[in-house]
Amino acid sequence: MEYKVPTMAEMAAEGKEPEILFWVGCAGSFDDRYKNVTRAFVKILNKVGISFAVLGPEEACTGDPARRAGNEFLFQMQATANIQVLNGYNIKKVVTACPHCFNTIKNEYPELGGNYEVIHHSTYLQQLINDGKVSMKGGGEFKGKKITYHDSCYLGRANQIYEAPREVLEALDAELVEMKRCKTKGFCCGAGGSQMWKEPEPGFKDVNVDRAEEAIDTGATTIATACPFCMTMLSDGVKSKNKENDVKVLDLAELIAKNEGLD
Amino acid sequence: MEYLPQILFILIVGAAAFIMAKRISRIRKNILLGRDTDRSDRKGERFRNMMLVAFGQKKMFKRPIPAILHLFVYIGFIVINLEVLEFIIDGIFGTHRYFASIVGGEGAYTWLMNIFEFLAVGVIVSCTIFLIRRKVLRVDRLHGQEMTAWPKMDATIILVTEIILMFAILTMNAADSLLQTRNPEYITTGTLFFSSFLKPLFEDMSTSALIALERAAWWFHIIGILAFAIYITYSKHLHIFLAFPNTYFANLNRRGKMQNMPEVTREVKMMLGIPDETGASAAATVNESEGHGGSGAAPQEVATLGAKDINDLNWKNLLDAYTCTECGRCTSRCPANQTGKKLSPRKIMMDTRDRAEEVGQSLDKGGPGLEDGKTLFRNYITEEEINACTTCNACVEACPVQIDPLSIILQIRRYMAMEESSSPQEWQMMFQNIETSFAPWKFPPSDRFNWADSLKK
Numbered sequence: 001m002e003y004k005v006p007t008m009a010e011m012a013a014e015g016k017e018p019e020i021l022f023w024v025g026c027a028g029s030f031d032d033r034y035k036n037v038t039r040a041f042v043k044i045l046n047k048v049g050i051s052f053a054v055l056g057p058e059e060a061c062t063g064d065p066a067r068r069a070g071n072e073f074l075f076q077m078q079a080t081a082n083i084q085v086l087n088g089y090n091i092k093k094v095v096t097a098c099p100h101c102f103n104t105i106k107n108e109y110p111e112l113g114g115n116y117e118v119i120h121h122s123t124y125l126q127q128l129i130n131d132g133k134v135s136m137k138g139g140g141e142f143k144g145k146k147i148t149y150h151d152s153c154y155l156g157r158a159n160q161i162y163e164a165p166r167e168v169l170e171a172l173d174a175e176l177v178e179m180k181r182c183k184t185k186g187f188c189c190g191a192g193g194s195q196m197w198k199e200p201e202p203g204f205k206d207v208n209v210d211r212a213e214e215a216i217d218t219g220a221t222t223i224a225t226a227c228p229f230c231m232t233m234l235s236d237g238v239k240s241k242n243k244e245n246d247v248k249v250l251d252l253a254e255l256i257a258k259n260e261g262l263d
Numbered sequence: 264m265e266y267l268p269q270i271l272f273i274l275i276v277g278a279a280a281f282i283m284a285k286r287i288s289r290i291r292k293n294i295l296l297g298r299d300t301d302r303s304d305r306k307g308e309r310f311r312n313m314m315l316v317a318f319g320q321k322k323m324f325k326r327p328i329p330a331i332l333h334l335f336v337y338i339g340f341i342v343i344n345l346e347v348l349e350f351i352i353d354g355i356f357g358t359h360r361y362f363a364s365i366v367g368g369e370g371a372y373t374w375l376m377n378i379f380e381f382l383a384v385g386v387i388v389s390c391t392i393f394l395i396r397r398k399v400l401r402v403d404r405l406h407g408q409e410m411t412a413w414p415k416m417d418a419t420i421i422l423v424t425e426i427i428l429m430f431a432i433l434t435m436n437a438a439d440s441l442l443q444t445r446n447p448e449y450i451t452t453g454t455l456f457f458s459s460f461l462k463p464l465f466e467d468m469s470t471s472a473l474i475a476l477e478r479a480a481w482w483f484h485i486i487g488i489l490a491f492a493i494y495i496t497y498s499k500h501l502h503i504f505l506a507f508p509n510t511y512f513a514n515l516n517r518r519g520k521m522q523n524m525p526e527v528t529r530e531v532k533m534m535l536g537i538p539d540e541t542g543a544s545a546a547a548t549v550n551e552s553e554g555h556g557g558s559g560a561a562p563q564e565v566a567t568l569g570a571k572d573i574n575d576l577n578w579k580n581l582l583d584a585y586t587c588t589e590c591g592r593c594t595s596r597c598p599a600n601q602t603g604k605k606l607s608p609r610k611i612m613m614d615t616r617d618r619a620e621e622v623g624q625s626l627d628k629g630g631p632g633l634e635d636g637k638t639l640f641r642n643y644i645t646e647e648e649i650n651a652c653t654t655c656n657a658c659v660e661a662c663p664v665q666i667d668p669l670s671i672i673l674q675i676r677r678y679m680a681m682e683e684s685s686s687p688q689e690w691q692m693m694f695q696n697i698e699t700s701f702a703p704w705k706f707p708p709s710d711r712f713n714w715a716d717s718l719k720k
Contacts, residue, residue, distance in 0.1 A: 111523045200602075
């Protein structure tokens with residue numbers, strides 16, 4: 001099946017404005033593992049028939065990693081340039097699969113002149129399910145399977161999004177098993193605050209291994225994530241425990257795409 | 264000299280009030296060494312937040328056992344202060360149980376006294392369990408690298424003092440009850456349940472010895488409370504007052520939102536040739552930077568980017584530091600700390616307060632203050648700690664009084680990145696990648712859309 005991935009430039013050339021801009025993010029564009037999530041989400045959007053577009057080559061880092069590492073100049077350079085592009089296309093609504101992009105565009109761009117309705121893909125998928133646009137077939141691949149959800153800090157504590165991802169998982173008819181440290185007490189994967197881009201400081205353990213152990217201990221066969229960096233960290237953590245054949249780390253969009261036979 | 268006790272009392276209370284006032288003024292000045300930050304908005308929301316979190320202890324109940332024990336001490340503290348009012352009146356006017364002489368010793372007064380006694384016992388039981396948790400059970404979060412000799416001693420002094428002060432009340436009431444049966448001048452207060460258990464200890468004492476005991480317990484309690492009040496201002500226990508302003512002025516924005524730097528916005532817009540519509544806010548920042556030196560620092564024309572010392576932080580960061588009671592909930596939730604890294608959010612707060620105290624004490628003595636050759640970052644907090652943070656907000660979420668250690672960490676990171684260029688090498692590479700490839704990884708921007716190739720087939 002052929003999927004459409006229109007860019008804003010193409011849309012603008014046709015004089016059209018899409019309903020949503022899908023902000024792919026750097027991980028969604030370059031990380032081999034997360035590109036699959038990007039494609040899964042695009043397949044869902046295609047299936048539902050939402051009018052969307054991406055920025056394609058015009059997209060650039062939101063600046064979040066620079067800002068969290070202290071480089072405010074670089075962040076603001078990125079943010080200002082992005083806002084010019086977004087405002088230039090008259091963007092109203094942004095959906096993204098990255099909690100870091102989500103947090104930055106939603107909470108930090110307004111002060112710099114970028115005001116959009118920003119929705120994380122977990123919330124967006126939940127809305128699609130609630131509106132009946134994605135009709136979750138009962139008896140799908142994940143029916144009755146144990147799934148645990150790892151809260152991304154930038155969705156959870158940073159933006160109080162705890163329920164939307166869980167509702168998506170419940171729609172799969174899966175058995176949601178919680179880790180002890182979940183929701184407001186969720187334990188970080190270890191990647192936030194730009195840790196993704198450097199080795200951790202010395203300690204007796206890596207954060208992602210600690211978290212992966214907790215996730216594996218739930219007995220779940222799937223660890224659901226909603227963040228590219230959580231996905232990398234937990235996948236590595238599961239691998240370090242030699243459990244990668246028993247426990248899969250999957251994004252919410254992949255779970256839905258699989259369930260819908262969109263693989 | 265029948266007025267001697269009254270004169271002595273007034274002198275003691277006056278001296279205590281003087282020392283307190285001086286100390287409060289010093290702490291206030293220390294906090295105001297910080298930069299300005301506007302927390303004068305959303306007053307209704309702030310008030311509600313304070314009532315819920317500080318007065319209502321909402322966040323304490325995430326851990327029910329310490330929450331219930333703490334509630335006893337908290338209610339005890341608030342309610343028993345009513346009794347202190349009676350102590351003050353009696354002390355100044357030379358009366359005995361002034362409230363009883365007005366409303367009568369039986370009835371309402373008996374009820375009130377029994378409530379006080381119940382709470383006093385509640386405080387004794389709670390503080391004893393707190394001591395057991397610290398010394399015997401050795402609850403993890405109450406220990407840790409930053410909990411050195413003094414912080415541990417501080418906690419012990421506070422708990423033991425509270426227990427002793429409560430025993431003084433019970434002793435006084437027991438002696439008073441016995442005196443009521445021997446001397447009609449003592450106004451009868453009805454049966455006081457808890458202190459009656461102490462009576463057998465004192466029954467055999469002579470009346471004059473009982474009078475001495477009752478007076479000694481009275482003086483001990485009131486002087487003890489005044490001394491404790493002064494001690495608190497030097498200890499980690501200031502949260503009993505500062506929890507209220509600290510929650511009132513707490514950050515009400517989404518936790519994920521970092522504080523903007525308008526001075527950087529101005530410069531970036533200038534560089535990109537974009538007209539700056541936020542001119543007003545940029546001007547306000549200049550005023551902030553002029554004002555932040557307080558009494559210690561020389562006025563600076565351009566404020567430091569980020570923070571290297573306490574005067575680069577804002578006053579709310581410093582209020583946070585003075586509010587911290589070192590309970591360690593933050594550190595026990597910190598992913599870096601829990602996996603053995605040096606970072607401990609509690610230590611960040613303790614270091615900030617210790618540095619503020621050091622600067623304040625120096626200024627008091629006419630010393631160099633901030634210019635003593637030391638700084639919060641490096642002399643107290645190290646790079647290793649700052650770099651280990653995942654900005655996950657677990658510490659911020661965990662704090663029962665809404666202290667924000669993350670804000671301090673991020674301001675120090677800004678100083679490292681923009682003033683010193685001392686960020687970790689890997690981060691500098693990441694910065695370079697963003698500058699040249701517009702992504703934190705080194706991929707050509709032209710490859711950004713390649714993910715879609717397989718979909719279009």
